[in-house]
Amino acid sequence: xxxxxxxxxxxxxxxxxxxxxxxxxxxxxxxxxxxxxxxxxxxxxxxxxxxxxxxxxxxxxxxxxxxxxxxxxxxxxxxxxxxxxxxxxxxxxxxxxxxxxxxxxxxxxxxxxxxxxxxxxxxxxxxxxxxxxxxxxxxxxxxxxxxxxxxxxxxxxxxxxxxxxxxxxxxxxxxxxxxxxxxxxxxxxxxxxxxxxxxxxxxxxxxxxxxxxxxxxxxxxxxxxxxxxxxxxxxxxxxxxxxxxxxxxxxxxxxxxxxxxxxxxxxxxxxxxxxxxxxxxxxxxxxxxxxxxxxxxxxxxxxxxxxxxxxxxxxxxxxxxxxxxxxxxxxxxxxxxxxxxxxxxxxxxxxxxxxxxxxxxxxxxxxxxxxxxxxxxxxxxxxxxxxxxxxxxxxxxxxxxxxxxxxxxxxxxxxxxxxxxxxxxxxxx
Amino acid sequence: xxxxxxxxxxxxxxxxxxxxxxxxxxxxxxxxxxxxxxxxxxxxxxxxxxxxxxxxxxxxxxxxxxxxxxxxxxxxxxxxxxxxxxxxxxxxxxxxxxxxxxxxxxxxxxxxxxxxxxxxxxxxxxxxxxxxxxxxxxxxxxxxxxxxxxxxxxxxxxxxxxxxxxxxxxxxxxxxxxxxxxxxxxxxxxxxxxxxxxxxxxxxxxxxxxxxxxxxxxxxxxxxxxxxxxxxxxxxxxxxxxxxxxxxxxxxxxxxxxxxxxxxxxxxxxxxxxxxxxxxxxxxxxxxxxxxxxxxxxxxxxxxxxxxxxxxxxxxxxxxxxxxxxxxxxxxx
Numbered sequence: 001x002x003x004x005x006x007x008x009x010x011x012x013x014x015x016x017x018x019x020x021x022x023x024x025x026x027x028x029x030x031x032x033x034x035x036x037x038x039x040x041x042x043x044x045x046x047x048x049x050x051x052x053x054x055x056x057x058x059x060x061x062x063x064x065x066x067x068x069x070x071x072x073x074x075x076x077x078x079x080x081x082x083x084x085x086x087x088x089x090x091x092x093x094x095x096x097x098x099x100x101x102x103x104x105x106x107x108x109x110x111x112x113x114x115x116x117x118x119x120x121x122x123x124x125x126x127x128x129x130x131x132x133x134x135x136x137x138x139x140x141x142x143x144x145x146x147x148x149x150x151x152x153x154x155x156x157x158x159x160x161x162x163x164x165x166x167x168x169x170x171x172x173x174x175x176x177x178x179x180x181x182x183x184x185x186x187x188x189x190x191x192x193x194x195x196x197x198x199x200x201x202x203x204x205x206x207x208x209x210x211x212x213x214x215x216x217x218x219x220x221x222x223x224x225x226x227x228x229x230x231x232x233x234x235x236x237x238x239x240x241x242x243x244x245x246x247x248x249x250x251x252x253x254x255x256x257x258x259x260x261x262x263x264x265x266x267x268x269x270x271x272x273x274x275x276x277x278x279x280x281x282x283x284x285x286x287x288x289x290x291x292x293x294x295x296x297x298x299x300x301x302x303x304x305x306x307x308x309x310x311x312x313x314x315x316x317x318x319x320x321x322x323x324x325x326x327x328x329x330x331x332x333x334x335x336x337x338x339x340x341x342x343x344x345x346x347x348x349x350x351x352x353x354x355x356x357x358x359x360x361x362x363x364x365x366x367x368x369x370x371x372x373x374x375x376x377x378x379x380x381x382x383x384x385x386x387x388x389x390x391x392x393x394x395x396x397x398x399x400x401x402x403x404x405x406x407x408x409x410x411x412x413x414x415x416x417x418x419x420x421x422x423x424x425x426x427x428x429x
Numbered sequence: 430x431x432x433x434x435x436x437x438x439x440x441x442x443x444x445x446x447x448x449x450x451x452x453x454x455x456x457x458x459x460x461x462x463x464x465x466x467x468x469x470x471x472x473x474x475x476x477x478x479x480x481x482x483x484x485x486x487x488x489x490x491x492x493x494x495x496x497x498x499x500x501x502x503x504x505x506x507x508x509x510x511x512x513x514x515x516x517x518x519x520x521x522x523x524x525x526x527x528x529x530x531x532x533x534x535x536x537x538x539x540x541x542x543x544x545x546x547x548x549x550x551x552x553x554x555x556x557x558x559x560x561x562x563x564x565x566x567x568x569x570x571x572x573x574x575x576x577x578x579x580x581x582x583x584x585x586x587x588x589x590x591x592x593x594x595x596x597x598x599x600x601x602x603x604x605x606x607x608x609x610x611x612x613x614x615x616x617x618x619x620x621x622x623x624x625x626x627x628x629x630x631x632x633x634x635x636x637x638x639x640x641x642x643x644x645x646x647x648x649x650x651x652x653x654x655x656x657x658x659x660x661x662x663x664x665x666x667x668x669x670x671x672x673x674x675x676x677x678x679x680x681x682x683x684x685x686x687x688x689x690x691x692x693x694x695x696x697x698x699x700x701x702x703x704x705x706x707x708x709x710x711x712x713x714x715x716x717x718x719x720x721x722x723x724x725x726x727x728x729x730x731x732x733x734x735x736x737x738x739x740x741x742x743x744x745x746x747x748x749x750x751x752x753x754x755x756x757x758x759x760x761x762x
Binding site: 280304341372373380388 | 437438673683735747
């Protein structure tokens with residue numbers, strides 16, 4: 001079996017220089033100008049900058065690339081860290097007031113995803129950020145998806161705002177084909193275009209999709225996608241599953257529900273398939289996630305059975321936020337997700353199953369049971385008789401109107417060639 | 430009888446034909462015989478555990494009411510097999526339209542596994558019962574009366590089948606063994622009784638399978654037969670799950686579900702038997718065994734309430750891993 005966990009390509013191919021960062025030329029120019037003012041020893045009027053825009057458009061990448069290119073030390077607190085006032089003070093406040101210890105020219109303080117700070121759990125976090133900005137001797141960079149969040153009002157007033165826009169399809173395709181070249185994957189341009197269009201300007205999502213489809217392969221063609229027949233949906237599903245399973249906060253997982261035309265019955269199947277891949281080796285995380293899924297499934301059953309549509313929101317919350325709230329989740333790793341086995345199994349084993357069911361029906365009629373009971377409560381015994389005493393087995397099958405060969409073939413039976421019945425004295429009733 | 434061949438499965442070969450031949454269920458048999466004498470029956474609801482004679486009683490009643498023409502006057506339906514109430518209604522309508530042959534003024538409709546019908550389907554069935562009550566009588570068969578809606582229950586005479594007493598149970602097995610020339614030892618009998626948990630069908634099938642393994646059926650032969658009938662994947666799955674190898678355990682589960690075609694409830698019952706069996710080969714202390722039983726009860730409940738067997742059973746496997754690690758109390762979040 002192939003190793004499932006690999007370095008995320010989004011990490012592996014993070015831009016190393018400012019020029020490498022794709023798209024958003026104006027935002028880049030504004031950011032570099034602001035940073036240069038700091039480096040020239042003339043801190044700008046606004047000591048902090050807030051980079052805002054949709055996910056995956058290069059905000060964090062630009063900061064990383066700038067730090068690397070300009071030889072600055074990067075002090076980072078992102079959404080995976082607890083950002084209570086205390087933790088921030090310990091980790092960031094001191095770093096913001098001291099010179100770099102590593103001998104670098106200076107520092108950048110990066111506070112990622114500030115709109116994700118939970119005012120209840122991260123008590124005082126926002127106040128501490130304001131304090132950091134006030135006392136910092138180094139440039140402070142904040143990022144957010146939604147800068148107009150009312151909780152960020154005070155932050156907005158002390159920051160220079162720089163807007164990032166979605167990455168265009170052409171630029172995305174270019175990045176994807178560069179990666180393909182470096183990975184040695186031959187990829188049909190129309191596949192890249194499909195991925196790019198599907199990503200809607202989220203370059204990170206596009207790269208993740210590409211890795212899902214192309215990792216470990218030498219060539220990917222359009223037919224690979226089209227054979228599956230659920231191309232657009234599947235690409236989407238990869239991303240939806242990733243967002244739910246790797247969400248750092250339940251709200252992030254829940255956000256997938258706002259997607260139009262989300263097929264929640266597919267989603268629960270995809271989660272059922274992929275939870276263990278993402279959450280192993282943590283037994284607690286796997287159990288917690290399945291517990292939430294199990295409850296969601298019960299809600300869905302009641303909705304179906306009793307038309308209890310009022311239960312739908314609970315089911316949806318359980319299968320997104322509930323799953324993501326699993327305890328002891330392992331750190332993020334890139335996982336290649338699988339298409340749900342159940343859906344594959346049900347179509348591929350269809351013929352065998354139907355043949356078995358035909359036989360079960362014949363036996364069911366003769367034995368006054370349902371075909372399901374015939375399958376589970378009669379046929380296992382019949383198989384045993386047939387394998388050990390073929391003559392008697394054949395007689396039984398004949399008496400219920402099932403040809404012995406068909407039975408043996410449908411249930412993969414091999415019959416020993418010895419004549420087992422002759423040694424036995426059997427008085428016929 | 431319309432069969433050209435007598436059926437060679439012992440459950441059928443030795444199924445009683447007449448009410449008087451039935452094993453136990455004495456009070457029920459007496460009342461059914463009254464109905465036969467009057468040539469009239471109400472709608473009937475037979476409830477009770479599997480393998481206690483519900484279907485047999487219905488067939489005996491049909492035979493005694495109509496004699497040799499019983500097949501022409503009886504419609505046997507299985508609610509688990511008939512897709513939807515519409516199929517049932519159409520078949521009942523077509524069947525009840527014609528006049529019964531002979532001196533009994535109604536036809537008989539036996540609906541087995543009626544507790545597998547949804548509430549809506551049962552409501553529709555109730556109307557169908559009313560619509561055809563002049564020309565047809567229903568015998569509904571179910572494991573649990575509570576799963577049959579009240580209005581149907583109130584239209585039926587309810588007969589509760591009790592588990593067959595050990596004495597009678599063993600007597601029947603001895604009789605069959607004798608007729609088939611199988612030498613059945615006392616410990617063999619005891620083993621069948623223990624393994625079949627009062628289910629006569631299972632007991633007779635076990636006897637027939639064990640007899641195919643060797644002419645002498647003793648405890649060892651019985652356990653070998655039971656072991657072979659139970660897919661080896663069940664025990665493997667439990668062991669792998671307890672050891673924390675979720676993916677390998679899930680693979681076994683999928684074989685059971687999609688290759689063997691077992692239902693989720695079938696599987697959890699098999700797991701329960703492995704966990705509680707003294708010969709299961711699972712090394713469990715009493716505390717863990719108890720934790721497992723509590724877990725399995727919950728899983729069984731959720732399988733009945735839920736929609737997707739694999740999701741519920743994957744949840745079971747994930748929690749087995751916690752039990753295996755001694756973290757079961759962690760699961761009470």
